[in-house]
Amino acid sequence: MQFGYFDDTRREYVITQPDTPLPWINYLGCEEYFGVISNTAGGYSFYRDARLRRLIRYRYNNASLDSSGRCIYLRDDDSSGHLFWSPTWQPVRHPLDEYECRHGLGYTIIRSKLAGIEAQIRFFIPLGENLEIWELTLTNQREGPANLSVFSAVEFCLWDAQDDATNFQRNYSIGEVEVVDNIIYHKSEYRERRNHFAYFACSEPLVGYDTQREAFLGSYRGWDSPQAVEKGQMSNSLALGWQPIGAQHVKIQMKAGEQKKIIFVLGYHENAQDEKFDPPDSQTINKSTVKAVIARYLQTNEVEKAFQALRIYWDGLLGKLQVSTPDDHTNRMVNIWNAYQVMVTFNFSRSASYFESGIGRGMGFRDSNQDLLGFMHLIPERARARILDLAATQLPSGGAYHQYQPLTNRGNNDIGSGFNDDPLWLILSVTAYIKETGDWGILDVLVPYDNQVGTEEPLYGHLQHSIQYTLERIGPHGLPLIGRADWNDCLNLNCFSDQPGQSFQTTTNKDGKVAESVFIAGLFVLAAREMVELGKKLEVAKKEGKAVGDFSLLPSPTLLQNIAEMEKAVWAAGWDGKWFRRAYDDFGRPVGSKECEEGQIFIEPQGMCIMAGLGVEDGRAALALDSVFEQLATPHGIVLHQPAYTRYYLHLGEISSYPPGYKENAGIFCHTNPWIMIAEAKIGHGDRAHDYYLRINPSARENLSELHRCEPYVYAQMIAGKDAPLHGEAKNSWLTGAAAWNYIAITQWILGIRPTYEGLEIKPVVPSGWKDFEVRRHFRGIRYLIRAERRATGNGVRLEADGKSIEGTVIPVPPAGTKEVRVLARIG
Numbered sequence: 001m002q003f004g005y006f007d008d009t010r011r012e013y014v015i016t017q018p019d020t021p022l023p024w025i026n027y028l029g030c031e032e033y034f035g036v037i038s039n040t041a042g043g044y045s046f047y048r049d050a051r052l053r054r055l056i057r058y059r060y061n062n063a064s065l066d067s068s069g070r071c072i073y074l075r076d077d078d079s080s081g082h083l084f085w086s087p088t089w090q091p092v093r094h095p096l097d098e099y100e101c102r103h104g105l106g107y108t109i110i111r112s113k114l115a116g117i118e119a120q121i122r123f124f125i126p127l128g129e130n131l132e133i134w135e136l137t138l139t140n141q142r143e144g145p146a147n148l149s150v151f152s153a154v155e156f157c158l159w160d161a162q163d164d165a166t167n168f169q170r171n172y173s174i175g176e177v178e179v180v181d182n183i184i185y186h187k188s189e190y191r192e193r194r195n196h197f198a199y200f201a202c203s204e205p206l207v208g209y210d211t212q213r214e215a216f217l218g219s220y221r222g223w224d225s226p227q228a229v230e231k232g233q234m235s236n237s238l239a240l241g242w243q244p245i246g247a248q249h250v251k252i253q254m255k256a257g258e259q260k261k262i263i264f265v266l267g268y269h270e271n272a273q274d275e276k277f278d279p280p281d282s283q284t285i286n287k288s289t290v291k292a293v294i295a296r297y298l299q300t301n302e303v304e305k306a307f308q309a310l311r312i313y314w315d316g317l318l319g320k321l322q323v324s325t326p327d328d329h330t331n332r333m334v335n336i337w338n339a340y341q342v343m344v345t346f347n348f349s350r351s352a353s354y355f356e357s358g359i360g361r362g363m364g365f366r367d368s369n370q371d372l373l374g375f376m377h378l379i380p381e382r383a384r385a386r387i388l389d390l391a392a393t394q395l396p397s398g399g400a401y402h403q404y405q406p407l408t409n410r411g412n413n414d415i416g417s418g419f420n421d422d423p424l425w426l427i428l429s430v431t432a433y434i435k436e437t438g439d440w441g442i443l444d445v446l447v448p449y450d451n452q453v454g455t456e457e458p459l460y461g462h463l464q465h466s467i468q469y470t471l472e473r474i475g476p477h478g479l480p481l482i483g484r485a486d487w488n489d490c491l492n493l494n495c496f497s498d499q500p501g502q503s504f505q506t507t508t509n510k511d512g513k514v515a516e517s518v519f520i521a522g523l524f525v526l527a528a529r530e531m532v533e534l535g536k537k538l539e540v541a542k543k544e545g546k547a548v549g550d551f552s553l554l555p556s557p558t559l560l561q562n563i564a565e566m567e568k569a570v571w572a573a574g575w576d577g578k579w580f581r582r583a584y585d586d587f588g589r590p591v592g593s594k595e596c597e598e599g600q601i602f603i604e605p606q607g608m609c610i611m612a613g614l615g616v617e618d619g620r621a622a623l624a625l626d627s628v629f630e631q632l633a634t635p636h637g638i639v640l641h642q643p644a645y646t647r648y649y650l651h652l653g654e655i656s657s658y659p660p661g662y663k664e665n666a667g668i669f670c671h672t673n674p675w676i677m678i679a680e681a682k683i684g685h686g687d688r689a690h691d692y693y694l695r696i697n698p699s700a701r702e703n704l705s706e707l708h709r710c711e712p713y714v715y716a717q718m719i720a721g722k723d724a725p726l727h728g729e730a731k732n733s734w735l736t737g738a739a740a741w742n743y744i745a746i747t748q749w750i751l752g753i754r755p756t757y758e759g760l761e762i763k764p765v766v767p768s769g770w771k772d773f774e775v776r777r778h779f780r781g782i783r784y785l786i787r788a789e790r791r792a793t794g795n796g797v798r799l800e801a802d803g804k805s806i807e808g809t810v811i812p813v814p815p816a817g818t819k820e821v822r823v824l825a826r827i828g
């Protein structure tokens with residue numbers, strides 16, 4: 001069963017019934033002001049940091065689901081029963097005659113009809129602005145005139161969303177607003193240390209407003225039946241403490257067939273410290289600095305212009321990589337939704353969704369470095385800035401803060417560091433960035449450690465430190481020590497927690513000198529090989545007299561030696577006979593081995609070790625992948641491990657805290673599946689790689705929506721594994737490394753279009769049944785028009801660029817001034 005359909009020409013997903021299994025959400029905003037919006041206009045907005053600069057409240061686990069956020073009410077002032085409804089369905093949930101929600105790229109349009117009144121609301125954030133627009137278009141489709149009341153409402157968050165949800169003894173007294181010239185200003189704490197405020201404006205004159213929540217709702221009433229809406233009368237309440245809101249009342253009269261537009265603008269503004277008040281010695285917000293922008297976006301022509309600019313912006317971004325393959329799900333995800341999700345994960349890491357409250361985590365170190373892998377080609381300058389921000393949270397030890405807050409760029413102390421895989425991911429993002437852009441200069445940029453002035457070192461030194469960090473933490477089997485956890489945050493081998501409420505990630509009861517990770521060993525080999533290659537390229541560049549900075553290059557021979565030793569350790573202690581083991585626990589016993597009672601085989605080391613090249617030449621990779629196929633693959637994707645843990649193991653940690661089949665306990669992690677796709681592609685198995693790709697491809701699962709439950713246009717973190725009662729049910733959509741990795745797997749390894757230092761590599765490993773496909777790819781300012789044609793079975797490639805045949809699989813970067821290169825790839 002489906003709850004909507006894809007409209008690929010408009011790049012929209014169209015939801016046709018409001019009661020989707022879960023709120024099906026979208027993101028607004030591209031730069032600094034952002035919103036999360038559901039198909040019924042629920043959600044919240046924030047400026048840069050979902051925790052520290054939250055504009056509106058949202059209650060995550062509320063009953064009913066998704067019942068607050070952006071509220072619009074329509075009231076039929078003519079009807080005797082005072083009919084009122086939400087044109088977005090929620091919060092009133094009055095049945096609608098028609099309903100449709102179009103989630104597009106950076107905007108959401110909800111259209112509905114009831115009692116002869118059609119309402120369409122377009123929600124979006126204009127580029128470059130810190131505000132969101134709700135453009136309401138009403139059409140009177142009745143035979144006669146209509147008198148309507150329109151109400152809007154948002155509940156303000158007192159900025160720090162964590163404090164807002166807990167510190168009521170203070171919060172109940174600090175709320176403050178101003179209502180001036182038809183605009184509601186939320187200014188809690190502006191009198192003291194904050195220099196920012198929110199505003200809520202409307203293009204029509206208000207006949208009333210409320211800013212005190214209970215005055216609007218009536219006591220003991222919810223957002224589904226506000227008293228003011230029922231009565232058709234606001235009380236012009238001014239919030240002092242309690243729960244400040246912004247609610248507006250507009251009355252309109254429409255002739256038969258008439259259409260009217262009403263614009264609501266919700267925004268965020270900062271004033272310079274010495275310009276906060278007007279008059280300067282007062283406590284009144286200086287509004288002169290924000291008036292112009294508000295006035296501008298209350299005009300319909302400006303709104304239309306801004307909307308078109310947003311469309312063009314996305315056309316440009318998506319135009320950087322477009323594919324046309326025999327498979328519609330591949331095309332749709334690569335061309336539209338997967339790229340879009342990559343942008344969203346780049347923006348928020350794991351911090352702000354309907355499941356991640358925006359309170360707990362900021363930007364994850366490993367997460368953001370991986371998100372970058374899919375994002376580079378979209379906006380390289382922003383990728384560069386992010387890399388430098390991340391590197392600045394690296395610690396002098398070479399380790400890294402696990403997370404940092406986007407507003408401050410400072411590492412989060414409550415979680416700290418000690419996740420031993422973290423620093424290695426930086427190497428992957430930096431090398432991918434240089435391959436994409438050719439911007440060697442990034443290696444020269446002086447970046448501090450832990451943001452401490454005086455500790456700056458060229459970025460290249462940070463990468464060396466990442467390598468060093470692993471080498472200084474080697475365990476009894478010669479494998480890297482795991483620390484608090486590696487990619488699998490829930491494999492907490494040094495934690496031994498027996499007290500409820502303890503964080504598995506920060507509780508460390510063991511000294512961490514024994515438990516080792518085969519996964520980190522694989523990641524190390526992958527990253528260290530990147531460093532070797534980078535070092536070689538730098539040497540060449542130096543010889544050629546190019547300015548590559550005056551940092552000393554890590555001598556490759558040492559590193560080669562380190563890699564060889566690590567590989568040896570993996571084969572000696574990390575190979576189980578038919579697959580790679582996962583780890584060694586604090587007692588020195590293997591995890592992910594046939595010797596184990598449960599958790600005998602894990603997906604992560606198979607993916608990572610083979611991506612690093614281990615066993616690719618000698619058949620052991622193929623053996624491991626067959627084991628994955630036999631033991632871990634399901635029709636809904638590949639589970640994390642088998643057998644699932646059926647009880648809590650003190651020495652394993654959070655992984656065994658989840659019921660079997662969920663999350664890290666043998667759920668299908670959409671993040672790790674692409675590693676197996678890449679591994680299969682590496683050994684030439686195009687059919688299997690693409691088959692795995694389709695099993696978790698959201699679009700391909702659209703007709704399973706009733707089971708899958710999450711949005712069919714984006715990846716979810718997890719799909720319940722085969723041990724779960726609801727095998728196939730997805731959870732935690734949107735903010736997941738699945739976005740970047742699936743994008744990489746399909747574009748770079750299955751379609752095989754890979755940036756390298758020398759140029760664009762074209763080496764497809766596609767399904768045997770594919771006769772041809774085309775790719776348009778912008779790479780270093782040049783447009784590549786690639787056509788691949790199958791001439792025989794197999795994965796051989798013969799390339800022609802602009803009619804000339806090319807040696808090997810890399811199209812060298814053409815001479816400056818070249819705008820376009822036409823490539824023909826003959827496969828077989």
Ligand code: BGC
Nearest residue numbers: 488489490505654663664717
């Ligand atoms: C995992 C969750 C876990 C959390 C702890 C995440 O990486 O996916 O399962 O509960 O970390 O912070």
Ligand code: NOJ
Nearest residue numbers: 350364367487488489490
């Ligand atoms: C989600 C976390 O954000 C990520 O860092 C981690 O690797 C996975 N869960 C697996 O635990």
